[in-house]
Amino acid sequence: MSTASISSCFNKTVREHYMRLPQGDKCQVTYIWIDGTGEGLRNKTRTLDSEPKNIDEIPEWNFDGSSTNQSEGSNSDMYLIPVCMFRDPFTLDPNKLVLCEVLKYNRLPAETNHRMKCKKAMDQVKEHEIWFGIEQEYTLFGSDGRPFGWPKNGFPAPQGPYYCGVGADKAIGRDIVECHYKACLYAGIKIFGTNAEVMPAQWEFQVGPCVGIEIADQLWVARFLLHRICEDFGVIATLDPKPMKGSWNGAGGHTNVSTKQMREEGGLQYIEKAIEKLSKRHAEHIKVYDPHGGQDNLRRLIGHLETSSITEFSAGIANRGASIRVPRQVGQEKKGYFEDRRPAANCDPYLVTEAIVRTCLLDDDQEVKSN
Ligand code: ADP
Ligand code: MN
Ligand code: MN
Numbered sequence: 428m429s430t431a432s433i434s435s436c437f438n439k440t441v442r443e444h445y446m447r448l449p450q451g452d453k454c455q456v457t458y459i460w461i462d463g464t465g466e467g468l469r470n471k472t473r474t475l476d477s478e479p480k481n482i483d484e485i486p487e488w489n490f491d492g493s494s495t496n497q498s499e500g501s502n503s504d505m506y507l508i509p510v511c512m513f514r515d516p517f518t519l520d521p522n523k524l525v526l527c528e529v530l531k532y533n534r535l536p537a538e539t540n541h542r543m544k545c546k547k548a549m550d551q552v553k554e555h556e557i558w559f560g561i562e563q564e565y566t567l568f569g570s571d572g573r574p575f576g577w578p579k580n581g582f583p584a585p586q587g588p589y590y591c592g593v594g595a596d597k598a599i600g601r602d603i604v605e606c607h608y609k610a611c612l613y614a615g616i617k618i619f620g621t622n623a624e625v626m627p628a629q630w631e632f633q634v635g636p637c638v639g640i641e642i643a644d645q646l647w648v649a650r651f652l653l654h655r656i657c658e659d660f661g662v663i664a665t666l667d668p669k670p671m672k673g674s675w676n677g678a679g680g681h682t683n684v685s686t687k688q689m690r691e692e693g694g695l696q697y698i699e700k701a702i703e704k705l706s707k708r709h710a711e712h713i714k715v716y717d718p719h720g721g722q723d724n725l726r727r728l729i730g731h732l733e734t735s736s737i738t739e740f741s742a743g744i745a746n747r748g749a750s751i752r753v754p755r756q757v758g759q760e761k762k763g764y765f766e767d768r769r770p771a772a773n774c775d776p777y778l779v780t781e782a783i784v785r786t787c788l789l790d791d792d793q794e795v796k797s798n
């Protein structure tokens with residue numbers, strides 16, 4: 428059976444003593460950013476003299492980009508530009524978590540900073556009041572490199588009883604899911620819900636609906652909370668879109684989308700228009716739906732195990748084997764939203780939502796570049 432990491436075995440009661448010490452007027456602020464892999468998160472903490480009341484009161488900072496795959500050693504200082512602030516569920520009020528954009532020495536966005544372009548696209552379509560909700564699937568791994576709770580040799584019983592399952596033989600690692608849910612609520616993440624997934628030790632949480640750029644900001648911070656909580660329990664949450672080969676489900680980042688028009692009476696016609704446009708740019712979307720230009724999704728989008736083909740676009744009502752699914756209720760009410768099932772679990776939501784906006788609302792022929 429999987430083992431927990433060494434640091435998670437520290438005596439947490441001893442830790443509690445220090446965590447309860449008063450900290451005066453000072454405030455701990457943890458800066459969070461996306462590293463040079465476009466997948467990994469980094470963070471470091473500093474003290475401010477008082478609690479910041481809004482994001483403008485949090486100063487820019489910097490870090491050594493040569494240690495995060497973000498710059499050459501000879502020109503290594505990178506800027507951290509605070510973009511949004513959350514309550515810190517680990518050290519509690521008044522301490523903060525702050526998501527940052529990364530700029531290079533010349534103050535242009537770092538290669539893996541896709542927020543600025545995304546924001547620009549979102550600002551151009553403000554009148555559409557676009558909402559996004561993203562489903563984040565992930566898989567828990569033990570420190571032995573096997574999915575958490577899986578036998579060391581061999582495999583658990585086949586998929587079937589695990590999705591939304593209950594019972595010690597079906598729900599593996601629920602402590603993490605419940606702690607993450609509470610931490611999200613405390614921090615101010617618009618978490619929509621959670622459920623156990625089809626593969627044992629695989630789970631999902633959803634964020635949204637959020638307007639425009641907020642979905643990606645929130646999802647990145649929700650991912651940070653997940654990784655940080657897993658640290659306390661000594662397990663690892665991987666966002667790999669196909670952590671286990673064979674008849675085991677992969678992990679996606681289903682992206683649900685609606686505009687004001689789609690949500691209003693008769694909105695289905697606008698959903699159909701968007702799907703028509705998406706059908707013409709399938710390959711371009713696949714390129715930015717995982718951090719490796721489609722290579723990760725090649726392992727996941729195989730046309731079965733609730734996925735569509737990576738090479739062919741498809742859409743359908745209530746069809747979980749299609750690229751785009753229109754939920755049954757939306758088909759019945761003739762208004763609502765659609766679900767793009769193609770993004771991988773390790774996608775960058777800035778790239779995914781930008782691509783959707785450009786294709787569906789900006790009629791942008793310009794290729795959505797991965798950097
Ligand atoms: P599924 O049936 O695909 O598993 P979930 O219940 O896991 O769906 O997730 C539904 C997602 O859809 C949530 O993230 C929610 O925020 C989002 N959502 C709900 N209504 C809308 C809407 N009108 N526009 C965009 N997203 C929406
Ligand atoms: Mn879901
Ligand atoms: Mn799911």
Ligand code: MN
Pocket residue numbers: 562681766
């Ligand atoms: Mn879904």
